[in-house]
Amino acid sequence: MDFNDTPEEAKFRSEAREWLTANARQRDTSNAKASVSNKSEAERLVRAKQWQALKAEAGYAAITWPTEYGGRGGTSIQSVIYSQEEANFDVPRGFFEIGLGMCIPTMMKWATPEQNERYVKPALFGEEVWCQLFSEPAAGSDVAGLRTKCERDGDDWIINGQKVWTSGAHFCDYGIIVTRSDPTVPKHKGLTFFFLDMKTPGIEIRPIKQISGGAGFNEVFFNDVRVPDSQRLGDVGEGWKVSLTTLMNERLAIGGGSGVDHEELLKLARETELEEGPAIKDSNVREKLADWYVQSQGLKYTKFRTLTALSKGQVPGAESSIGKIVSGPKMQDLGSFAMDIQGQGGILQDGDESPMGAAFQNQWLGAAGYRIAGGTDEILRNIVSEQVLGLPQDIRVDKKVPFNELASNSKK
Amino acid sequence: MNFDFSDDQKMLKDQARKFLEDKCSYDDVRTVLESDASHHDDVWQGLCDLGFTGAAIPEEYGGLGLGALELCVVAEELGRCAAPVPFSSSIYMAAEALKLGGSEALKQAWLPKLASGEIIGTLAAAEGPAAPSPRNTKTTFANGKLNGRKLPVPDGETASVAIVLANTGGAGEQAVSLVVVDLTQSSVTRSSVETIDPTRGHAEINFEDADATLLGVAGEGWALMKRVEAGAAVLVAFEQVGGTEAALHMAKDYSLDRYAFGRQIGSYQAIKHKLADMYVKLELARSNAYYGAMVLAQEGADLELAAASARISATEAYRFAAQECIQVHGGIGFTWEANPQFHYRRSKLLALSLGSASRWKNRLVAELEKSNVA
Numbered sequence: 152m153d154f155n156d157t158p159e160e161a162k163f164r165s166e167a168r169e170w171l172t173a174n175a176r177q178r179d180t181s182n183a184k185a186s187v188s189n190k191s192e193a194e195r196l197v198r199a200k201q202w203q204a205l206k207a208e209a210g211y212a213a214i215t216w217p218t219e220y221g222g223r224g225g226t227s228i229q230s231v232i233y234s235q236e237e238a239n240f241d242v243p244r245g246f247f248e249i250g251l252g253m254c255i256p257t258m259m260k261w262a263t264p265e266q267n268e269r270y271v272k273p274a275l276f277g278e279e280v281w282c283q284l285f286s287e288p289a290a291g292s293d294v295a296g297l298r299t300k301c302e303r304d305g306d307d308w309i310i311n312g313q314k315v316w317t318s319g320a321h322f323c324d325y326g327i328i329v330t331r332s333d334p335t336v337p338k339h340k341g342l343t344f345f346f347l348d349m350k351t352p353g354i355e356i357r358p359i360k361q362i363s364g365g366a367g368f369n370e371v372f373f374n375d376v377r378v379p380d381s382q383r384l385g386d387v388g389e390g391w392k393v394s395l396t397t398l399m400n401e402r403l404a405i406g407g408g409s410g411v412d413h414e415e416l417l418k419l420a421r422e423t424e425l426e427e428g429p430a431i432k433d434s435n436v437r438e439k440l441a442d443w444y445v446q447s448q449g450l451k452y453t454k455f456r457t458l459t460a461l462s463k464g465q466v467p468g469a470e471s472s473i474g475k476i477v478s479g480p481k482m483q484d485l486g487s488f489a490m491d492i493q494g495q496g497g498i499l500q501d502g503d504e505s506p507m508g509a510a511f512q513n514q515w516l517g518a519a520g521y522r523i524a525g526g527t528d529e530i531l532r533n534i535v536s537e538q539v540l541g542l543p544q545d546i547r548v549d550k551k552v553p554f555n556e557l558a559s560n561s562k563k
Numbered sequence: 564m565n566f567d568f569s570d571d572q573k574m575l576k577d578q579a580r581k582f583l584e585d586k587c588s589y590d591d592v593r594t595v596l597e598s599d600a601s602h603h604d605d606v607w608q609g610l611c612d613l614g615f616t617g618a619a620i621p622e623e624y625g626g627l628g629l630g631a632l633e634l635c636v637v638a639e640e641l642g643r644c645a646a647p648v649p650f651s652s653s654i655y656m657a658a659e660a661l662k663l664g665g666s667e668a669l670k671q672a673w674l675p676k677l678a679s680g681e682i683i684g685t686l687a688a689a690e691g692p693a694a695p696s697p698r699n700t701k702t703t704f705a706n707g708k709l710n711g712r713k714l715p716v717p718d719g720e721t722a723s724v725a726i727v728l729a730n731t732g733g734a735g736e737q738a739v740s741l742v743v744v745d746l747t748q749s750s751v752t753r754s755s756v757e758t759i760d761p762t763r764g765h766a767e768i769n770f771e772d773a774d775a776t777l778l779g780v781a782g783e784g785w786a787l788m789k790r791v792e793a794g795a796a797v798l799v800a801f802e803q804v805g806g807t808e809a810a811l812h813m814a815k816d817y818s819l820d821r822y823a824f825g826r827q828i829g830s831y832q833a834i835k836h837k838l839a840d841m842y843v844k845l846e847l848a849r850s851n852a853y854y855g856a857m858v859l860a861q862e863g864a865d866l867e868l869a870a871a872s873a874r875i876s877a878t879e880a881y882r883f884a885a886q887e888c889i890q891v892h893g894g895i896g897f898t899w900e901a902n903p904q905f906h907y908r909r910s911k912l913l914a915l916s917l918g919s920a921s922r923w924k925n926r927l928v929a930e931l932e933k934s935n936v937a
Contacts, residue, residue, distance in 0.1 A: 152632065152857045153565050160564075228564075417931055431932065434925070441924035444931065445875045449847030452854045458564040470846040477843060529832075535842055536835035540815055543830035 154455070156232075157462065163229050167236045170209055175202075175240040196280075196322055199243035203277025211237075212275050213251055220259065220271045228461040249318060250274055250281030254327045257397045258346065261384035270325070270346075282349070283397065284314040284328040284371060289560040291316070292530050294329075295338050295391060296549070296559060299373060301330040301345070308345065308383070310353075310376040316524070320356050320369040323349050327397065329390045334555040341554055342390030347378045363516040401525065410482055410517075411510045413444040416489055419506055423492050430492050443485050450477055469539040476531045479522035486515030566853060568636060576636035580643070582609055587644045589902045592762055595647035596905075599755070601721045601764025607648045610637075611680025616654055620662070625675035631794070631859040635801045635852070642802030642913075643809045645905040647762040649683045649718035651802070651916075655795040656717075657684025660726045660741065664779030664787045669743055673724055682723035687713035687768060688788065694918060695728055697738040697785050702770065704729035704742050709775040712767065717916065719766025720755050722746055726778060726791075727770075733782045740784035742775040750774070760908040789926075792917050793870035797855035800870075803877035803913050804849050810884035810906040811841045814891040821893075834891060841884045848873075848880035871927035878914045878923075885910035 206212040214230040216222020255274050273279045290296040299312025333341035353376035358366040385393040420431040430436045457467040489511035490497035499505045500512040522528050536542045549557050587606045618633045620626025658677045676682040688695040702711025731740040750773040753766045779787045818829030855873030885906040889896040896903045
């Protein structure tokens with residue numbers, strides 16, 4: 152039992168590290184503030200596109216993709232190794248994950264060879280950015296309950312409706328969208344999937360402000376938006392099947408966690424005085440610190456078990472499903488407790504006055520959303536209980552009923 | 564990345580599992596619960612015959628000369644069936660203490676018999692309902708004679724040899740030493756005591772000028788005991804992981820069989836989410852136990868930290884799974900005749916046998932403070 156790379160993995164790792172060292176700046180881990188950018192989003196997007204092009208040129212952008220699409224034709228473990236190495240460098244992040252992680256894999260599976268010829272490489276090289284238009288005001292966890300409709304008009308389809316929580320819509324060039332083509336059949340059977348140009352007339356994008364202060368995602372309104380039938384992916388009524396391709400690619404993010412964790416909490420506890428003495432000597436603080444240390448280690452070593460399976464070319468076990476269930480509440484509770492240690496001053500959210508640039512306060516605010524995004528705590532527990540433990544699905548009152556006869560948020 | 568047991572170790576695990584599935588059902592555990600027996604003779608004998616007791620004892624002392632990883636896979640299976648055997652006392656505690664601190668003479672005298680299972684060994688530290696410490700240890704060892712009272716001592720009635728924590732003078736942590744005592748001498752009297760887990764016999768032992776031999780260096784008993792505890796904590800963590808998984812599956816199986824309001828109770832979210840939470844804690848505990856195993860096998864410098872993590876994680880997982888297993892069973896889960904009680908009892912025994920989680924959290928943070936992290 153060991154943490155060692157195989158000789159092939161070690162060779163790949165050292166090549167990746169060498170390339171990164173030559174082309175990127177090392178991350179300053181001693182200073183939490185250093186990694187927080189003060190550049191505007193527009194500036195960061197420009198830098199991100201430059202970095203993406205550099206990566207793609209060197210064959211590190213989509214390691215497991217086929218070479219004919221600009222990938223490396225490599226293994227999952229190589230992809231993980233590259234991510235591990237890149238995590239030690241200060242590179243732009245947050246612009247291409249959805250497009251390359253979810254949208255383009257959907258295109259590669261469902262679009263025509265000509266379409267993939269046109270769209271895949273530009274996405275990979277950062278020339279075009281993609282977003283995913285699934286969730287709606289009336290349909291989040293129950294995404295198949297969506298209402299945005301498409302109607303056939305000659306060689307085109309006309310789309311009307313609204314999407315929500317669309318990350319990056321405001322800077323994206325293309326998007327994948329699932330719509331309702333037939334409301335008279337049960338919900339899963341009446342969906343049709345398209346990809347479209349985000350500059351198409353009739354698309355209106357409005358940012359949504361989050362409680363954490365940022366506005367990374369949007370409402371997207373569709374007013375008589377015309378999309379050619381040639382941009383339909385899958386058959387009419389096959390939209391749910393196509394969506395499953397997208398949703399399945401959401402799994403297996405083995406990147407390092409971000410945010411503040413037990414190391415920062417330990418540092419804070421050492422540096423903060425409570426009434427009776429240093430926080431690190433308080434038994435309540437010690438107990439909580441130990442609990443989060445143990446949880447973090449548990450998550451880390453669970454990832455290592457998954458990596459072991461990948462390294463052997465095996466399918467990872469179900470234990471990889473526990474990550475977000477644990478990390479979401481942990482981020483929230485740890486952030487909250489760290490604020491407690493700061494006493495009345497814990498309410499300060501000031502980059503200069505608050506410890507670690509108000510990282511704990513920011514994390515506590517952000518975690519409230521993280522527990523919901525990408526699968527809520529509750530849905531994830533349903534998934535674990537059903538798909539891992541084999542328990543029965545929840546009773547669905549809507550599975551066989553025509554969509555337009557269902558009770559919903561718009562019709563009670 | 565090779566963070567897994569080897570194929571040989573997995574085969575050993577399968578062998579242990581098959582033996583225990585066959586010879587140690589819950590009915591077999593129940594016979595110990597409902598009798599005065601300290602352990603189940605046939606199950607214990609079977610484990611000895613299969614060589615498991617000698618797995619991590621060097622060949623020159625009659626063992627198989629394998630290592631910690633082999634013991635870990637066996638431990639998980641012992642935990643899965645809440646095996647009523649003195650394996651942990653004899654092998655994780657007594658044998659390891661002798662391996663770590665014993666002179667050549669002591670090792671030759673005791674290890675071969677522990678390896679074969681001819682005798683049972685144990686470690687006696689507590690002296691009543693308080694965590695043992697250098698400060699509160701009243702049992703004394705002086706001029707080769709041991710005097711005092713220890714309870715609860717796991718397998719104290721059937722053990723032939725005990726490693727005993729005794730006061731040998733000295734200040735602070737230097738006040739105590741470990742000594743080796745032959746429990747069959749007449750100056751040693753023992754009687755069984757009642758505990759919350761009657762499937763594992765415990766005793767009160769009185770020493771009246773009993774002959775004993777120093778184990779390791781005088782005044783360094785506390786450090787040696789903490790080292791023994793750390794190794795044992797990793798092995799017990801595997802037992803706790805096995806027990807957690809058993810409780811989870813017991814609850815899941817019941818929830819699929821039991822109907823209420825016209826459907827399986829396992830189809831209700833309250834039950835589904837509870838079982839999902841059990842699964843999450845199980846996998847975190849398993850991962851932490853694996854790391855503990857790796858560090859133990861490599862004799863790594865961070866054993867104290869890795870062992871603490873493994874123990875804290877596994878204690879919480881088993882606690883939750885065992886108590887919620889009863890909950891999922893409803894009224895029937897609370898009956899004497901049903902099986903959830905075995906894990907409820909065993910989870911608490913294992914939670915306390917090496918010291919409570921609170922104490923280990925303190926030990927863990929003390930290790931973090933030593934490091935220059937952050």
